[in-house]
Structure formats: C-alpha cells, structure tokens
Amino acid sequence: MSISYQFDYLPSNVLTLSNYDFFQFIKNTLGETEVRLSAKLSVRTTSSFILIDNPLDVFNEDIEDEELDKLKEQMCFKTKNNKFLIKPGVLSGFRSLKQALKDELSQQQKHPKKKKQQQSSAYVLKLIKKWCYENKENFDLQLFELEEDTDFTLNMYVDHNSTIQGTIKCKCGKVITLKIKLIKQQQQSMIPVSRPALSQPNTSSIQLLDNEQTAEQRTSHNSSTSSVQSTYSAKRRITSQSQQYSSTKRSRT
Template identity: 25%
Template sequence: MFQPDIRFDISILPSNIMVLRDDDFIDFVKEEAGHAAAALLEIQGINCVKSLLMTDNVYAIMDVKSKSLDGLKNKYGYTQDDGTFVIQPGVKGNIEYLIDLLKKKCIEEVKLAKSSKHNQLSSSSTIPKSTLTLLKNKNKYIVDTLNNWCENNKSKLSVQQFSLVEGEHYFILLQNDSNGALKCDIRCCCQKWSSLPLRRGKFQLSNFYRHLQGLNNICPVLKKMISNSQLALPSSTNNPPPLITSDNVPQQVV
C-alpha cells in the first residue's frame, strides 16, 4: 500500500494550476489523468480546480438518463445487466488521484499563505537593535532629567523626600509619527498628557514642568504629595518660592 505523502507529489503540478481555466485546465487534465478523465470533466462543465473540488460526484453523470450521453457512457464505462452504467476503474482511479493531488495542493497553498503572513507580521514587529538602544537612551534621559528636577526642588518645596517614579507617577510614550519622526508624550498619573518638544536631539520637559507647577494651578497629585511630605516650616510652607524649571536644571546628553 502506498503512503499518501509519497504517492501525492504536488511538485508535478504546474505552478499556475490554481488559475488554469477552460481549455488550459482541460489540457492539463489530459496530460495528468488522460483523455477519458478530461472528456468526463469537460462534458460536465468542470473547467477549473475549484469546480472540480466542489463537485460532489463526478461519476454521477453515468446515471443521467440521456441519449446524448450514451456515446460517453459506452466509451468510458460498462453497461450492467440492469441497464445502468459504471465508469471504468482506470478512469475512476486517474480522476481520484487527480482530485487527491489537487486537494493536497490546496492544503499546501493555505499553509504557505499562513506562514508568509506570520513571517510578515514577525518582520514588521521586529525592532532593530539600534532603534531599541536609541529609545532606551531617550527614555533614560527623560527619567534622569526628572530625577534631577525633583532633587533640585526638594528644598523649594520644603520636603525632605521628593521623587517622581516612572510607571507610578508618570508614563513615557516614545513612538514615530506619521512621517517617521520620533516623538515623545508623557502622561502624569492624574491622566494629563504633555507633549515634549525635541530640540537639538533632546526632548525638553518644559511642558511637563508647566503641568506639575503652573502659574495658576498645581498638579493635584503633586499637590497631595507635597502636602503629605511637607515639613512644618512656617516661613516656607505658606509661601514656597517658585520651582526650578528645565532652564536651570543641568541637562544630560543622550
């Protein structure tokens, strides 16, 4: 008994088999399965791979009562004692082999399409190492700059401990815009977003500082942190001096 994987060698099929139609398809059937198989398919209007695989029983035509089919039946079948016709075993075997071959071809095409799609997704989702390094450096610069800002403003806020933690008090979003240019947005834990402009290769945090300590209001989260940590120093608690901004906070080179 033949093993299916050995018997059905789809490499013998033409590369364009799935798009063959009409005479081109029938010529292929003649070459692969013989003239009898081609005649049986052609008379039924089976003109491509899809129509062949979607036909439930290609031999059912032998049961059709029509004098116009007698020539086909007598040539490629046998008349039984009860007057019915059966297809010749060799013709049937050739057609079944062809159908199995085409089914396997369809399965392989589907697998290939899925594999190609997976590879495309994997390729598109793979970020070059150089890009990852750049993003890491930009992120580190923002974190370090904010840490310096907190350190420089502890005394101004009259608190002993003051820090903003990434992932808790703020969240950094680095991504490319529609033109492929790198942009950065930062979200405060109070849900307020601030866009950071890029100047001379460095993201400036002035917009975020403005949110944290604006002229008219202070970030509610920062206000609560200061309230919880502030020292009992009457001279500074009631009228704290303005915070140091990015203009005089030492900047780090990315």
C-alpha cells in the first residue's frame, strides 16, 4: 500500500529554509506531527532534511523517550504482537517530499541562473521579514508578518546580462519593481540580513522603483541642481565685484 504525494509548487526559497520558516513549510506540507518529529531529531533546515537518510528510522531503535513514544503512537500502527508499523501515508509523505527537494536541488545545479534567482528571492523575502519585525511597533501590533502568495506575490528572473529583475505585487494591487545587480565575485549562498543591504561593496544592491518614487527623485534632483547652480553664480558675482574694487583702488593710488 502506497500513497503518492504531488508537489506541484515549492516556495522560491525552499532550499534555504531554516528554523521557523522550515517548520512552517513542513507543517503546511506534511503536518504538525511531522514538525514535532523533525524538531525532536534537530532537523531544522532543508539541507539537513535532504541529507538525513530516513527520519522515521528512529522508531526502529530502542530509545527510552516519552516524547518519541507519543510520536510513535501517532505515526505508527501497533500490531497484535506489540510491534509498530509506520503508517503508509506518513512514510510516503517523507519520501515524496525528500525526492521533490532533491529534484529541485538538481535543477538548480544544472541551471545556474535559476540558482541565482532562488538565492535572490530568499534574500528579498528575508528583507521583507526583517522590515516587518522592525516596524511592528509602528503599527501597534504584537505580530506583524507578510506571507508570500498570501499578502504579496514575488516574481524574480535573470535577464541576459545576469541581472536579477523582479516585482513585488501587493494584494492591494500596488506593484514595486526590483532590480538587483549581482557582483560576479560574490559566490555566497545567502547574505545575512543583519548586514546593510545598500552600502556593502560586495553585496547585491537593490533598487525599489515605482512611478511615485521616480517622480519624487527627479523633482528632488532638479531642485538640488538649481540650488547648486544659483549658489555658484552668486559666488562668481561676489568674486568679480571684489576684483573690480581692488583694481579701482590701485589705480587711484
């Protein structure tokens, strides 16, 4: 008896998930019990999930642990001779998800552009998460989170110049254009959120552009240019008048 799972959609940053985000992914994909088992085994990242042989093998070991015993009762059938048989759906779920993640990893290794796209998507999502955390007090909220494909849609792609292009479309209809220039020397899989996004010399620079911002930037630039030109012209007039006064004084002497 076997149950086949189909994973038609995986998050754009699925291979870089860790801790809370990873457990949320497992919960939405497999279930709450599978999350508790992963946490018990200290499997907290997607990479660890892919590398571990079979998390269900722990039930075959003679381990004295109350929490594991409860998980075994929920995820297994107990036979009449006091043995445990892992439920087919549980076993198939873990196997199917692991295979889907391996396939995704293989595709990224074959297509470097897709890998860059995935890394940039993960970077942008972490920036959004950081922004929510830093601004929750401004909205007087205990919990403030924006979920991808629920509150907004993130679309990223790599153009022919190896530049990451993309958009963030809010649920309200607002669209923000992203442009990320990739530094060829940077081969890191992920950029820590704690580092400044725009000032580091070896990190990706992100430009957020929409019509309103563009207009404001142009107006500000034009005003600054006019101010500088006026100040420069005034200085030239003062200098010229000073030179004329000195020349007249010398001629009288």
